[in-house]
Amino acid sequence: MPKSKKIAQQVNLSDPQYYLNRELSWLEFNRRVLHEACDERTPLLERLKFIAIFGSNLDEFFMVRVAALKQQVEAKVSLLTPDGRTPQQQLDDISLSLRPVVTLQHHQFEQVLKPKLASHGIHILDYIQLTQKQRSYLDNYFNEQIFPVLTPLAVDPSHPFPYISNLSLNLAVVIKNPETEEEFFARVKVPKVLPRFLPLPPELGIHHDGQPANWTGVPLEQAIAHNLESLFPGMTIQEYHPFRITRDADLGLEEDEADDLLLAIEQELRKRRFGGNPVRLEIQSQTPESVRSRLVQDLELAESDVYEVDGLLGLRDLMYFMALPLSELKDEPWQSVVHPRLQRIKEATVEPGVSGVEDGRDFFSVIRERDLLVHHPYQSFSASVVRFITHAAHDPGVLAIKMTLYRTSGDSPIVNALIDAAENGKQVSVLVELKARFDEENNIYWARRLERVGVHVVYGLVGLKTHSKIVMVVRREHDRILRYVHIGTGNYNPKTARLYTDFGLFSCREELGADVTDVFNFLTGYSRQKSYRQLLVAPVNMRDRFLALIHREIENAQNKLSGRIVAKMNSLVDPQIIATLYEASRAGVQIDLIVRGVCCLRPGLKDISENIRIISIVGRFLEHSRIFYFYNNGEEEIYIGSADWMRRNLDRRVEVITPVQEPDIAKDLQEVLGIMMADNRQAWELQPDGSYIQRHPGEDCPESHSQKILMSMALRSNSIA
Template structure:
């Protein structure tokens, strides 16, 4: 304080923090050019939006408190008292200090064993595939492939898939949704190369991705300059789905290859966020993704899909039906179980239906990393619901949904949380996992997380969290560390296991 106010006698100081509204106010249906309209709104954001929240330290005097509320035109309901630091983001600066002994040990992402001997795309479309030199598409044709980031390399899987498609002479078209991507994106560079190589490239760039608007405008313009067909999505809806489709000519047929993920096509966050992705060339998924892109580009009013759960078309109804099916199974004398992993659980209708399931006797385990508006363990309401949040080295971002279905288990992954915005105001995609081996892998991942006794925090009935600790002499079970080591062992890199 003496440095800020030299020569003055500092009697008191009271830190406060203001949160401003950063939403863009857009009349999409009236905008002649959505890109230009968003650019204009971004200029307004830089000038500062209206205050919506005031955080102060709990010992702040009433006179300061009242003055702040008055001058910011806020009410008591907008005021939050905080014990401790107000700007926790500043603690990230400590990560730049040269103190490796206080940081997580270095780690490496691995290349899935099925992708370790890929050959690069050949300029000769008639080149034969050898057993030790398959291309990416041959691997997917054998069977579906699941990738788990950051334990498995994003560059060697997703980026490589799109790069292969960009240079493969048999690839006719690439279609993709982009919500957030990195500043120097190898994926966008691959899409540009694909267009320059004469392929039909269509990309839906979500210009309304909050705080990434400027970055997405830059990429949209760059893609358009090389001939990529860029669309901005549907009026009134954000496109949050994570999907790629590659259309390839193979002998006497056309085959569609898809990637459906839980996370953004962003190489930087893929090192920090846990996410899943499914590669497949199953005809049903290819047809559904084709219908999805027609829906996104305005060429159809698609109301049904063969396998996909698509918001806001059928996802809410399908999830409610899956929960109700577990209720009916219990009522008919069978067992019922639901396990779901997501970022946030907010939707009132889903929460009410989960309470109904709990009252019916369905056993429910939820892994909710962030906001959770459901209270577990309430007598006669949610006694059969247990909730944990895993907070560790990586940000838990993947979404997985498991339904027991009277031993005919069904499991899904995709981009949507159980929130109103995801189910009603965004285009989201959830895919069923049909391959039994992949389904078992996903169940194992959730089982490891549910058994975590180091990074897991249990939500209590009163809304507080208690961190799990190993009991007595039981071993520590750190789920993220276990998954790191499983990935290393799967490729024979056992010498670099994380202690």
């Protein structure tokens, strides 16, 4: 019997003790995000940004993950997670783990960041701190700009408790009739159509040494609260208390029953605007029990769904202050550089019959020379991916463009280029994934625009999300047809390409072109392709190929050869992959994993995962790229693509991973992995118990900040070119 099978029989690698909980692991990731707000090395406004990101992340966590767990509890689902928890146990553990972190978030803003902001001329005041002149200005602003938008809603036997929309900030108001002494309850919604923070004009702002502050103002809800008499004339305002609601916002779509997927999703989006059942109530800690219990009862929540905080609710709105023109309080601005091989290519022109050529070099000739790898945001997305598609749209030799769109920006130059291509008579086929969570409405808009100009739009496959990032351009060159492809790790979104780290590979290798053609046929037709020449494609062959690659390292280690795996991804959740990595570790394979977010594998367990090390990097850019390296006894193989090691990516999504065959590109990717594994500034080491410890440089060790190093390398390559 092979040694690997003997090992597998000795230890049950599916034992729950060897797995971390997915939800609790995600909370640990968001804790690392919050740490950036607490770290004094982070510029002040960037700290405020991380407070906002933490809150925004948590909103989505409740809308999707907590909502799903509550549905399972209600449906009496008893299925255990790989770590052995029931849905109710997960909800209990989430609450226990999360409450102190939420307290830390609000303490950091109220007690630490607000005073620091004030010392830099940014004064977020409470209404009671205003001078009489400032109050008069805001009272006039209230009457002219706010009052017409407000709709107070009474709650009594003839006025049932109003519907509270998802993520809305509200005031619970207790009023009294001075004649009858009878008390009433009302709700006032803080309108989202107005800015959350109201600035005072410079002349009324706080001054220091004769100079006006950078910003002085108050939260919108306080301006409303101190003018409630205007909403309830003749009544006495007894008290008011802010509260905020989070609702289930996942789409409940039965795809196989939908005759028209686009129409079905549009109908579900209308429901989402109102939201599903409430899953969280946020209130201030000084809210009296009478108001608290009223809200809990009317919203049909449990006490465990209530989160008390000190200070402002809805801190995701603090992102507002990133618009202030105070560069000294932000990260140094970063301008992506143009890849050295693309620097002599002119922008595409819209003149008929002209393809934007300088000295005989166009984008296609660069790719024909050899494969091209771009690394965003260090290298420009607009000068590579956008330019590639724009060139194709206007190049007279291009016959067809095929593309997948999972998420893109609201003013997408890529979609505009595809529209130009269709209007220029090219055959354009686009798969628009309508089920991209929270981007469904945007994608429906683009799908309809593309269809109006004759683009062949496909909406995805029933039961599968199309998460792959692929483009293919078919071009006639003399007497032959060439296929140019781009295979990426990130979305075709110029905005997030400035914030997310991602790779994209351009190639015109025949086997890759043939594989990408087969993928598009799988997406748009009735192809049941079961094998691919080079690509790893989910849900067809990717799981089996990854398992085979890991098993090859196991066999090499068992044969006294070196076994080595390095992988970078967003999440590691899949139990089969984890069990196989445990098997590899036990066989002596050395494994380094860079997992930004959720990780359910426990590293460092004796006789199980002693050879596995895991880090997470959290910094100014969101680590989003996926890289997979296998030593293969010196015949190294490295892959990039769109998939994480999660069940959904391997089994329920269309994903594409490509091998990297150009030796120089493979070397560059290995260098990136090495830089990240050496990070001692933004890297956190996962412990066996699921906690993380941030690395710090030793006394005689220089700081190694992977993202800064990669920015410096991009600048150097640009200057050399």
